[in-house]
Amino acid sequence: MAFPYSTLMVQGTTSDAGKSTVVAALCRLLKRQGVRVVPFKPQNMALNSAVTADGGEIGRAQALQAIAAGLAPHTDMNPVLLKPSSDIGAQVVIHGKVRAEMNARDYHQYKTVAMQAVLESHARLLTQYDSVIVEGAGSPAEINLRDRDIANMGFAEKVDCPVVLVADIDRGGVFAHIVGTLSCLSESERARTIGFVINRFRGDIKLLQPGLQWLEQQTGKPVLAVLPYLHGLFLDAEDAVQPVQASKGAFRVVVPSLPRMSNHTDFDALRAHPDVDLRFVRQGEPIPTADLIILPGSKNTRGDLDWLRAQGWPKEIARHLRYGGKVIGVCGGFQMLGHGVTDPLGVEGKAGESAALGLLDMVTEMTTDKRLVQVRGTCAFDADGATVAGYEIHMGTSTGAALESPAFLIDGRPEGARSADDQILGTYLHGLFDTPEACGALLRWAGLHSDHTVDTSALREASLDRIADATQPLLDALVALRKAP
Numbered sequence: 001m002a003f004p005y006s007t008l009m010v011q012g013t014t015s016d017a018g019k020s021t022v023v024a025a026l027c028r029l030l031k032r033q034g035v036r037v038v039p040f041k042p043q044n045m046a047l048n049s050a051v052t053a054d055g056g057e058i059g060r061a062q063a064l065q066a067i068a069a070g071l072a073p074h075t076d077m078n079p080v081l082l083k084p085s086s087d088i089g090a091q092v093v094i095h096g097k098v099r100a101e102m103n104a105r106d107y108h109q110y111k112t113v114a115m116q117a118v119l120e121s122h123a124r125l126l127t128q129y130d131s132v133i134v135e136g137a138g139s140p141a142e143i144n145l146r147d148r149d150i151a152n153m154g155f156a157e158k159v160d161c162p163v164v165l166v167a168d169i170d171r172g173g174v175f176a177h178i179v180g181t182l183s184c185l186s187e188s189e190r191a192r193t194i195g196f197v198i199n200r201f202r203g204d205i206k207l208l209q210p211g212l213q214w215l216e217q218q219t220g221k222p223v224l225a226v227l228p229y230l231h232g233l234f235l236d237a238e239d240a241v242q243p244v245q246a247s248k249g250a251f252r253v254v255v256p257s258l259p260r261m262s263n264h265t266d267f268d269a270l271r272a273h274p275d276v277d278l279r280f281v282r283q284g285e286p287i288p289t290a291d292l293i294i295l296p297g298s299k300n301t302r303g304d305l306d307w308l309r310a311q312g313w314p315k316e317i318a319r320h321l322r323y324g325g326k327v328i329g330v331c332g333g334f335q336m337l338g339h340g341v342t343d344p345l346g347v348e349g350k351a352g353e354s355a356a357l358g359l360l361d362m363v364t365e366m367t368t369d370k371r372l373v374q375v376r377g378t379c380a381f382d383a384d385g386a387t388v389a390g391y392e393i394h395m396g397t398s399t400g401a402a403l404e405s406p407a408f409l410i411d412g413r414p415e416g417a418r419s420a421d422d423q424i425l426g427t428y429l430h431g432l433f434d435t436p437e438a439c440g441a442l443l444r445w446a447g448l449h450s451d452h453t454v455d456t457s458a459l460r461e462a463s464l465d466r467i468a469d470a471t472q473p474l475l476d477a478l479v480a481l482r483k484a485p
Contacts, residue, residue, distance in 0.1 A: 088104050415429065433456075
């Protein structure tokens with residue numbers, strides 16, 4: 001099949017309208033038909049990220065879209081990544097590498113530089129692939145961000161590509177979202193918007209038909225597809241924590257929902273495990289009893305330590321350990337388990353030092369060097385040496401006696417730490433539950449002996465196929481639109 005768009009952009013009327021999944025679905029559909037397709041997101045703001053084979057960092061959603069296209073994730077797929085460290089500041093990652101820590105005002109001025117990185121990546125992809133499917137960010141109707149925009153219409157205008165606008169009907173107000181978004185665009189931006197996708201529809205399509213007719217008459221543009229609400233998908237979230245399904249298993253795992261929590265996708269395998277009841281505990285919520293407490297990654301370890309204290313977590317963790325519970329710390333959560341965290345250069349915020357939880361004999365110092373690497377090894381705590389695979393994304397260096405009892409062996413080197421009583425395990429490895437062998441070994445260590453395993457790769461592939469099948473009408477409409485006289 002010859003897909004008639006060298007570059008096609010998918011924008012949304014709101015955040016979480018479904019842009020990421022529509023791009024992933026189109027990538028999977030085009031791959032099936034032999035099109036050399038690649039995903040692209042000019043600018044992403046997210047704390048869920050992935051490490052690429054070329055040693056860079058991109059948004060987790062673009063790594064998922066790469067899988068949909070049958071490609072290894074590459075930094076050109078997401079040339080600008082913003083990782084918020086506070087309400088007004090973020091780490092700026094360009095072509096996979098940290099460029100600076102900036103506040104919102106400084107980054108706004110920096111966008112002209114960032115746009116060059118975006119255009120360079122897009123140009124390289126055009127030389128290697130038949131089609132580039134582009135994901136926008138947020139909404140193109142954010143008036144305050146239109147100046148120097150590189151994420152939505154600013155990019156589309158620069159490369160002169162058509163735009164499909166996605167709206168989520170499950171939120172309500174879908175027609176107002178579409179018409180209102182168009183009214184905020186310039187004449188040329190409205191002209192390049194070739195049609196709409198209404199996402200997450202459930203119900204009788206006949207009842208929706210009058211609204212679709214009104215929308216097409218009002219805007220002069222077609223509704224390209226109405227996509228169904230698909231339950232039970234297993235797809236990596238771009239950023240926000242997805243609602244956890246009702247309790248399924250008797251083994252209780254609790255994760256504090258840190259304000260700057262990063263890569264909560266680490267726990268997707270536990271979410272899918274039939275014997276596990278996974279709960280994220282938000283601010284102000286009571287901390288439930290658990291078999292396992294996991295401290296997740298953090299983009300601001302010292303700030304999130306303050307949040308843990310304010311929410312009463314240190315006392316509850318100590319009580320949990322007294323009653324024989326287990327604790328795992330991942331990346332920033334691992335750093336929190338030591339005696340203290342120092343940040344002399346202000347890498348994650350204001351320079352200074354913070355006392356940590358004092359559960360492992362080690363200290364951590366934040367540095368400007370960021371470790372980005374994919375790793376593979378074995379579980380040091382498992383008698384059978386279960387295989388583990390994951391990736392590291394961190395800027396701190398930990399030292400201390402606790403590291404003499406590692407959690408994993410990575411290419412023969414020790415990694416992470418375990419307490420002398422074997423109740424506490426810490427590691428810098430993200431994705432540690434994604435390997436079925438490692439997931440089973442970690443749960444056995446924590447006290448769950450189960451015959452069930454979760455293959456996250458198989459679940460992800462099945463979900464990508466499901467969204468692709470459901471999105472076929474959109475692909476057909478896009479091809480027909482370009483062929484129309």
